[in-house]
Structure formats: structure tokens, C-alpha cells
Amino acid sequence: MRALGRRWPALIALAAGGALLGVGLWQGEHQVVLRKVITICMECIGLG
Amino acid sequence: MGRPGSRRGLRTWVQIAFAAVTNGYAAGFARGTIFQGKSKVICLPGLNCYSCPGALGACPIGAFQAVLADRNHKFAFYAAGFLILVGAVLGRFVCGWLCPFGLVQDLIYRIPFVKKLRRLPGERGLRLLKYVILVGFVILLPMTVLDIVGQGQPWFCKYICPSGTLLGGLPLIAASPALQSALGGLFAWKVGILAVLLALSLLVYRPFCRYLCPLGAVYGLFNPISLYRYRVDAHKCTGCGACQKACKLDIPVHKTPNAALCIRCGGCKDACPTGAIRSGFRWETGEKLQNT
Structure with a gap:
């Protein structure tokens, strides 16, 4: 129990991260990411 | 590479292997193109520019800004969730073992130089810069400075990120005459930042990670609680x-x-x-x- 007690902040963060990731997928953000990352990012390479 | 069997040697090999596997689209380097497969929707844990010709995944900071700057989205939940998940499990282990730009700095620091410095003058203030960059350049500016159609820009990638210049810009420009003809002031600025950081890496250990990296700033917040x-x-x-x-x-x-x-x-x-x-x-x- 004590070990679990020390871990709870990480477990809460894991749950929050998973929830945010789920919301992002539900909102279709991964499609925006994919659309962006399969073309050369001119800003990233210094030509934008 | 360090003594055979030593931790430093093992870490270097892990860094090299991870960078090679996650940037395994070798044809991109020869052709001056980037990988366009669906695996790129998945973020890589380190600061690995998705415009690197070999990159098989996305940079989490780049993905975060791409959604944040998109006019149809108010916040980047997908990339933020990824950052929190990785941070909660590994913290800055990612920086030490899995980041390609960290590997570059490690290798440069090994070059013998007159005197290595433990810290730079104003060290405490400089260490806070990465949080300013995280809040200002990664979050606030892409969200608030919008063009006429409501689209923002990836401010960190555009004006600061040396990983994009080194892993994306230089190999693409070297292989593509069309891109060479488009070089201008912004590229000179970014090459300047990269050159300063690489030169500093000779003197001080991991100057970009210490002072400027917003990804390290996020993962660092999780170090005290990570699994x-x-x-x-x-x-x-x-x-x-x-x-x-x-x-x-x-x-x-x-x-x-x-x-x-x-x-x-x-x-x-x-x-x-x-x-x-x-x-x-x-x-x-x-x-x-x-x-x-």
C-alpha cells in the first residue's frame, strides 16, 4: 500500500494523459497531425 | 563509445539504435524527400523533427504546435496527452537515452577541449529559459498570433528548434536543388542558433537540454513523480x-x-x-x- 501511495501522482498523471489522448483522437486531432507531418514543414527547416 | 560494458557505452548504443530505427527511411536522405506513411501520426518521445528525411514518426512538440495553430482546434489534446503519458512513465529518461538531438550534443561534448565548464554564468536564470520558451513559443504564440484566416504558426519550430535545422533542414537542402534556391534570412538565423549550440556543446554538457528545450521542460516536471x-x-x-x-x-x-x-x-x-x-x-x- 505504501508503494502504491507513492505512485499515485504518476498513476493520476497516466490517467489524465490517457484521457487527453482519447479526447484528441475523438476530436480527430490525429488527422491534423498526419496531414501536417507528411509534408515538409518549411518553418521547421528554416524556409517558411 | 565508452568502456565495453560500461553504462555510458550502453547508453550511447541505445541512443544510436533508437535514432537509427526511428529515422529508418533511408531513401529520404538520398532523394531529399520525407516519409509519408501512416506511422507518422504516432509521436516519437524525443525532439525528432518530422521533416527529417528518415523520420518514421512525429515530433511531439511539432505535433502539439500543428494542432494548436490549426484554426479548427482550440487545444492540442492528442499531443498533450502523449507528453503526459510519456512523462508519467519515464520523465527525462527520454532525454538521456532516446533523443537524437541529445545524442548529437553528447558526441560533441566528448571532443577534447581546453576546459569543460560545469555551468555558464547566470546558470540559474538560463535554466528558466526553457519554461519561457515552452509557455511563450510553444503554447501562447501559436494560439494567439493568427493570420487572416485564423491560422497560427509553429513559433518554436520556426524560430528556435535546432533539431529541425540539423535533422530536417540540412539533409533536405543538401539533397534538393529546389530547396537550395529558397534559402534566406530565416535559414541563416536557424543555422546560427544551431552553430552556437553545437559550439557551446564543446564547453558545457547539453546546453540545449539545460537551457532551451521545451520538451525537456515538460518531461522534467514529471521527474519527481514518474514511475x-x-x-x-x-x-x-x-x-x-x-x-x-x-x-x-x-x-x-x-x-x-x-x-x-x-x-x-x-x-x-x-x-x-x-x-x-x-x-x-x-x-x-x-x-x-x-x-x-
């Missing part, structure tokens, strides 16, 4: 300070084994004469441990 952590056995620790002396980031590991700056290189564990520093996912009970 992967360092522990100091207070029964074994004599407080000799050998760990701090060995730490290239000058962290007093015996006092703060999970400091936000620590990249989990393991140098302190090798240096500890009593073997008091341990790391891993195991959380012992019933021992007197320094966990903070």
Missing part, C-alpha cells in the same frame, strides 16, 4: 558528494535524486562508492529512501 525514478538509500549514502562531482549537469543527486534537470544518464550511479543510488520502476517499501 521510473532514482532512489538514494540513506543507510548507504555517506554524503560524500561523489555523485554531484560525477554529474555533468552538476545535480546534488544525494539530496535531489529526481531533480527536474536530471536526464537519467546514470553517471552518478557509477560514481557512488557505496552503491547507494538505484534506479528503476520498482518502489521498495520499508527502507529509508531519499525520493524527492
Whole structure:
């Protein structure tokens, strides 16, 4: 129990991260990411 | 590469292998193009520019800004969730073992130079810069400075990120005459930032990670709570300070084994004469441990 007690902040963060990731997928953000990352990012390479 | 079997040697090989596997689209380097497969929707843990010709995944900071700057989205939940998940499990272990730009800085630091510095003047203030960059350039500016159609820009990628210049810009421009004809002031600015950081890496260990990296700033916030952590056995620790002396980031590991700056290189564990520093996912009970 004590070990679990020390871990709870990480477990809460894991749950929050998973929830945010789920919301992002539900909102279709991964499609925006994919659309962006399969073309050369001119800003990233210094030509934008 | 370090002594055979040593932790530094192992870490270097892990860094090289991870960089090679996650940037495995070799044809891109020859053709001056980037990989366009669906695996790129998945973020890589380190600062690995998705415009690197070989990149098989996305940079989490780049993905975060791409959604944040998109006019149809108010916040980047997908990339933020990824960052929190990775941070909660590994913290800055990513910086020490899995980041390609960290590997570059490590290799340059190994070049013998007149004198290596433990820290730069104004070290404490400089370390705060990465949080300013995270809040200002990664979050606020892409969200608030919009063009006429409501689209923002990836401010960090555009004006600061040296990983994009090194891993994306230079190989693409070297292989593509069309891109060469488009070079201008912005590219000169970014090459200047890259050159300064690489030159500084000769003198100081990991200057970009210490002072500027917003990804390290995020993961560092998780170091004190992440599942992967360092522990100091207070029964074994004599407080000799050998760990701090060995730490290239000058962290007093015996006092703060999970400091936000620590990249989990393991140098302190090798240096500890009593073997008091341990790391891993195991959380012992019933021992007197320094966990903070």
C-alpha cells in the first residue's frame, strides 16, 4: 500500500494523459497531425 | 563509445539504435524527400523533427504546435496527452537515452577541449529559459498570433528548434536543388542558433537540454513523480558528494535524486562508492529512501 501511495501522482498523471489522448483522437486531432507531418514543414527547416 | 560494458557505452548504443530505427527511411536522405506513411501520426518521445528525411514518426512538440495553430482546434489534446503519458512513465529518461538531438550534443561534448565548464554564468536564470520558451513559443504564440484566416504558426519550430535545422533542414537542402534556391534570412538565423549550440556543446554538457528545450521542460516536471525514478538509500549514502562531482549537469543527486534537470544518464550511479543510488520502476517499501 505504501508503494502504491507513492505512485499515485504518476498513476493520476497516466490517467489524465490517457484521457487527453482519447479526447484528441475523438476530436480527430490525429488527422491534423498526419496531414501536417507528411509534408515538409518549411518553418521547421528554416524556409517558411 | 565508452568502456565495453560500461553504462555510458550502453547508453550511447541505445541512443544510436533508437535514432537509427526511428529515422529508418533511408531513401529520404538520398532523394531529399520525407516519409509519408501512416506511422507518422504516432509521436516519437524525443525532439525528432518530422521533416527529417528518415523520420518514421512525429515530433511531439511539432505535433502539439500543428494542432494548436490549426484554426479548427482550440487545444492540442492528442499531443498533450502523449507528453503526459510519456512523462508519467519515464520523465527525462527520454532525454538521456532516446533523443537524437541529445545524442548529437553528447558526441560533441566528448571532443577534447581546453576546459569543460560545469555551468555558464547566470546558470540559474538560463535554466528558466526553457519554461519561457515552452509557455511563450510553444503554447501562447501559436494560439494567439493568427493570420487572416485564423491560422497560427509553429513559433518554436520556426524560430528556435535546432533539431529541425540539423535533422530536417540540412539533409533536405543538401539533397534538393529546389530547396537550395529558397534559402534566406530565416535559414541563416536557424543555422546560427544551431552553430552556437553545437559550439557551446564543446564547453558545457547539453546546453540545449539545460537551457532551451521545451520538451525537456515538460518531461522534467514529471521527474519527481514518474514511475521510473532514482532512489538514494540513506543507510548507504555517506554524503560524500561523489555523485554531484560525477554529474555533468552538476545535480546534488544525494539530496535531489529526481531533480527536474536530471536526464537519467546514470553517471552518478557509477560514481557512488557505496552503491547507494538505484534506479528503476520498482518502489521498495520499508527502507529509508531519499525520493524527492
